[in-house]
Amino acid sequence: IISHGDYDVSGALIEHKRQLIHRRNQLDRLITTVEKTIAHNKGEISMTNAGKFEGFKKEKLTQNEKNFGKEIRENYGEETIKKSNKNFMNLSEEDYMKMQKAETQIFDLLKEVVRSKDLESESAQGVYNKHKYWLSFTWETYSPQAHIALAQMYAQDERFRKYYNDRAGEEVVSTLLDIIVKYAK
Structure with missing residues (x-):
């Protein structure tokens, strides 16, 4: 595919980079939540139920993305999935x-x-x-x-x-x- 004459290597790399940055941001948010949970469990900080629930929802989305992200985007498109994830986070x-x-x-x-x-x-x-x-x-x-x-x-x-x-x-x-x-x- 890459050697095909009209394959847009730059465009593909830009899209790949965008996806990697998105995954990195998801992981950064999840790491922050895990760190807060660890600190809470050690008694170093007080974490509200709301904070725990937000972390739980982020973890669920990350797990869903890992397991099914490619398929759901292929079937429904990026914009639909973004809206669905936003609705989930607002629950x-x-x-x-x-x-x-x-x-x-x-x-x-x-x-x-x-x-x-x-x-x-x-x-x-x-x-x-x-x-x-x-x-x-x-x-x-x-x-x-x-x-x-x-x-x-x-x-x-x-x-x-x-x-x-x-x-x-x-x-x-x-x-x-x-x-x-x-x-x-």
């Missing part, structure tokens, strides 16, 4: 707890649908509604097409499949995809 502790509760409910309902094999059931509708609600915490705007694309990515990417299936204790990703395709309109 209150109460909203984060609501988001986690919705996720737990998604898995409980999803297991019911897997057992019943009934995509017309209230449980199936509940899976869709809860997943859409869960997305609302981080998505700027809802799009049925984007929701379906996300479910397809869950089904196609082994890491997402593993997360969902391990969390549920059984194969649920195919059913989740079927539900979202059926109800996302």
Whole structure:
């Protein structure tokens, strides 16, 4: 690719540098949070719950970026991911707890649908509604097409499949995809 006549080496290097600086900034913020947590644990400083929660959210984003950053950017674009990350960082502790509760409910309902094999059931509708609600915490705007694309990515990417299936204790990703395709309109 590099030896191809119209490959823009300078442009590629500039973009690579931008990505490296972004990763370095993320790591610097995470290191600062870890240092504060260590100092707090040693009794050297007092760290508020709000400060701990901010550090927790930063750590979650860094982990998500490491695990899925490339794929989500390819599917949704840089700007969408930036907005989603910003929305996540702006979550209150109460909203984060609501988001986690919705996720737990998604898995409980999803297991019911897997057992019943009934995509017309209230449980199936509940899976869709809860997943859409869960997305609302981080998505700027809802799009049925984007929701379906996300479910397809869950089904196609082994890491997402593993997360969902391990969390549920059984194969649920195919059913989740079927539900979202059926109800996302």
